[in-house]
Amino acid sequence: MVSVEARAVSKFFKTTKALDNVSLVVDDGSFFCLLGPSGSGKTTLMRILAGLETPSSGRVYFGGEDVTDLSPSQRNIAMVFQFPSIYPSLNIYENIALALRRETSDPNEIRERVMQVASLLKIEEHLNKKSHQIDFGILQRVSIAKAIVRKANVYIFDEPLSNLDTKLRETLRSEFQKIHSEVRGTFLYVTHDQLEAMAIADKIGILNNGKLLQVGSPDEIYSQPANRFVAYFIGSPTINLIESEVRLVENTVYASVGDGYIPLNNKALKLFQTSREPRKIILGIRPHEISLSREPLHNALPAEVSLIESLGTAQVIELRNGSTVFRCYVDGLSDFKEKEKVYAVFNIEAIYAFDPKTDERVF
Ligand SMILES: Nc1ncnc2c1ncn2[C@@H]1O[C@H](COP(=O)(O)OP(=O)(O)O)[C@@H](O)[C@H]1O
Ligand SMILES: [Mg+2]
Structure with a gap:
């Protein structure tokens, strides 16, 4: 060899x-x-x-x-x-x-x-x-x-x-x-x-x-x-790739998802704290890193359930906020229903940002 x-x-x-x-x-x-x-x-x-x-x-x-x-x-x-x-x-x-x-x-x-x-x-x-x-x-x-x-x-x-x-x-x-x-x-x-x-x-x-x-x-x-491309090609269900705008508000960086916003972590803060203008990114998050709640938890994003796909022992739930659609993976069989209003909690340590021009990962 x-x-x-x-x-x-x-x-x-x-x-x-x-x-x-x-x-x-x-x-x-x-x-x-x-x-x-x-x-x-x-x-x-x-x-x-x-x-x-x-x-x-x-x-x-x-x-x-x-x-x-x-x-x-x-x-x-x-x-x-x-x-x-x-x-x-x-x-x-x-x-x-x-x-x-x-x-x-x-x-x-x-x-x-x-x-x-x-x-x-x-x-x-x-x-x-x-x-x-x-x-x-x-x-x-x-x-x-x-x-x-x-x-x-x-x-x-x-x-x-x-x-x-x-x-x-x-x-x-x-x-x-x-x-x-x-x-x-x-x-x-x-x-x-x-x-x-x-x-x-x-x-x-x-x-x-x-x-x-x-x-x-x-x-x-x-x-x-x-x-x-690598993020998209690897992982099942496929990573969510969301067109987003990042902006700094009072020393926290927020990323838009549909009509709402979610806060990003310190890595994002380091990168974007000097940007005065909102900056476009492609926000990536794997379906496993989003959880759902019926309660309006702090920093959760309101969304509507648009589709539920059963995998037998788990579900892939498609959600919508404004014109943005994303999916989350739920272990076991939940009793969420289509059209139900829920709150999506993004694991902020598992969020990626890609440059929309070069497709390279920014963080
Ligand atoms: N002998 C060949 N003549 C002309 N084009 C080829 C030839 N072999 C491969 N290609 C082209 O090169 C590219 C890569 O092909 P290939 O290496 O077979 O890809 P993969 O194995 O990933 O499917 C394709 O666009 C294919 O059409
Ligand atoms: Mg081949």
Whole structure:
């Protein structure tokens, strides 16, 4: 296993800029998730790191060595794609064993290593079958087995679970950390599913429109989003992003929400205490950080319940003040009713502000 680095990598396809000056370091032996919406450049970046594609500019390093001009096999990469690649004429055992051909011809070692990954991926009972005899979910397990049975420098997984149904995806997702700790390789894992990335990664890189917006631990990405896109892309239900105006009144900073105001904390005061004019921000607050009351609590914002969405053991309640709509998350089943007048209490320590022009986080 090695560290992987992209230095100022850009990629054009004719006039499409698929990657825009991406620089990234993935630590040796870590589990790195590249997360972004469809078309953001994830596959292009992985193909460049793997050596399947050459960058238009920039370099790639493995363990500090420039590998930009080396082929995938010279880089010693193992890859898994969205669709399983299994030879239909060979049985599953032989498919996995074939992946080892370059590394060893010792039949005992081959048997031992195939059985080891078969057990890790729970496919022992399918080893004598051929691909047409097993379903898609098992086939994708076989693809993963074929990749991790090898001793590669880097293991690349490009949306390996995205064609599986939800249950299978959840099961395999939870097995991936175990797979990583057994294989102890450098894992580069691509997904468009934020829950998947949050669940399995040591570090997440967020890509949008070919730009790497932020790299951090799942916790950092969630609690310290660098900009509006990251805040919006991570977290469920989605963060509230509210057009707001901040103003200073008698040494307290207030932010407008609809027709009302809520006070902000000392961080905001430090930033805005010298502003004489109201300043426009995008106020961000996650639905979990708003609670509801029927009493007019101090600093609470009056609002009307406009919609209640049940999640079974919790609710997402949509609220309105003036023309502003926002949502709060309530654990358990409340007895709030649509059209009811309530008071929303914002956790002021959990409020973010984004610059409406640059989308960068101000605090
Ligand atoms: N071989 C190619 N030829 C032309 N355009 C491509 C090619 N591969 C990718 N693109 C374009 O580059 C952008 C990024 O694509 P891709 O890396 O596949 O994104 P993702 O994997 O995040 O969905 C898209 O606009 C896509 O249409
Ligand atoms: Mg892709």
